[in-house]
Amino acid sequence: MEKFAPVKRSEDGQAVRYLIVDDSVFARKNLARMVESFGGQVVGEAGDGVSAISEYDQLHPDIVLMDITMPQMEGIEAAEKIVRDHPDARIVMVSSVGYQENIVAALQRGARHFVQKPVKPEVLYEVIKYVMRDDGAARGAGAGV
Amino acid sequence: MRMELIQPFINSADAVLAQGLQSPTAIENLTMEEEAYRRRGIAAEVCLSGDIEGRIIFDADQKTAVRFASCLAGAELPETDGLMREAVCELANQIIGNAVTVLNDQGFHFRVHPPTVHTSEQGSKSSEDTEALVICFSTESGNVFMNVALRYHRRRAMERIAAV
Numbered sequence: 001m002e003k004f005a006p007v008k009r010s011e012d013g014q015a016v017r018y019l020i021v022d023d024s025v026f027a028r029k030n031l032a033r034m035v036e037s038f039g040g041q042v043v044g045e046a047g048d049g050v051s052a053i054s055e056y057d058q059l060h061p062d063i064v065l066m067d068i069t070m071p072q073m074e075g076i077e078a079a080e081k082i083v084r085d086h087p088d089a090r091i092v093m094v095s096s097v098g099y100q101e102n103i104v105a106a107l108q109r110g111a112r113h114f115v116q117k118p119v120k121p122e123v124l125y126e127v128i129k130y131v132m133r134d135d136g137a138a139r140g141a142g143a144g145v
Numbered sequence: 146m147r148m149e150l151i152q153p154f155i156n157s158a159d160a161v162l163a164q165g166l167q168s169p170t171a172i173e174n175l176t177m178e179e180e181a182y183r184r185r186g187i188a189a190e191v192c193l194s195g196d197i198e199g200r201i202i203f204d205a206d207q208k209t210a211v212r213f214a215s216c217l218a219g220a221e222l223p224e225t226d227g228l229m230r231e232a233v234c235e236l237a238n239q240i241i242g243n244a245v246t247v248l249n250d251q252g253f254h255f256r257v258h259p260p261t262v263h264t265s266e267q268g269s270k271s272s273e274d275t276e277a278l279v280i281c282f283s284t285e286s287g288n289v290f291m292n293v294a295l296r297y298h299r300r301r302a303m304e305r306i307a308a309v
Contacts, residue, residue: 096239
């Protein structure tokens with residue numbers, strides 16, 4: 001996989017900590033490989049929305065990569081619940097279903113960005129850089145990559 | 146069956162397979178299936194409900210499923226049933242999701258249910274309403290079959306439009 005210049009946390013220069021949420025173990029491994037090539041650290045994984053909320057509460061990752069269609073609780077609902085309790089949460093939706101209504105629903109409920117599967121590493125890299133720079137002012141501006 | 150409903154699935158499968166397997170793909174043949182569906186390898190089924198209703202089955206031989214799994218994982222993986230099933234489900238998920246995106250932006254509204262592994266050797270026979278189209282994609286790793294049986298609900302779509 002292509003190597004990218006590391007994306008660091010601006011406040012302390014440490015590696016960005018990720019929580020990856022997807023019901024497919026392959027999708028999680030694939031995303032983990034990508035974020036590690038960006039210099040990031042995967043601190044947790046979850047296979048559904050309910051587990052994602054509890055993992056977030058425990059781990060407080062810098063970024064959540066969240067699938068939409070999952071068992072028990074879908075990603076948009078989980079994102080909404082996480083952002084309600086943690087308004088600074090940076091959640092990037094990663095889904096193969098990328099139609100406008102879905103993107104708008106995700107952004108309205110607190111997601112910062114949307115990336116469509118199959119994920120291209122260079123696209124995700126740009127989104128991560130954008131989201132890590134985002135101070136909240138531009139929240140909801142990015143989608144449809 | 147309306148071809149404008151099928152084309153996004155064909156385009157999406159072509160693109161996702163090429164990227165997922167990191168090799169070119171080609172459509173080998175396209176046939177109407179009159180008999181009941183017969184499983185060929187590792188299969189996953191995705192059901193749709195709404196303006197468009199029906200099901201799509203993805204069926205890949207073992208070599209192709211392992212190749213896709215290995216490409217996703219970034220490492221060579223063994224041929225275990227669990228891994229191959231998971232890989233074909235993820236393949237189905239990505240192909241359907243991309244096609245649904247196109248169809249939804251064209252005004253068709255429907256829900257996609259999560260993929261399930263299709264374990265029985267045989268499926269239900271297609272009817273006049275739900276005739277099945279089978280598209281065979283050839284890849285460097287083997288063939289992938291996409292069996293599409295969809296029905297367009299004109300009345301449901303009209304009711305939705307009238308309600309807006």
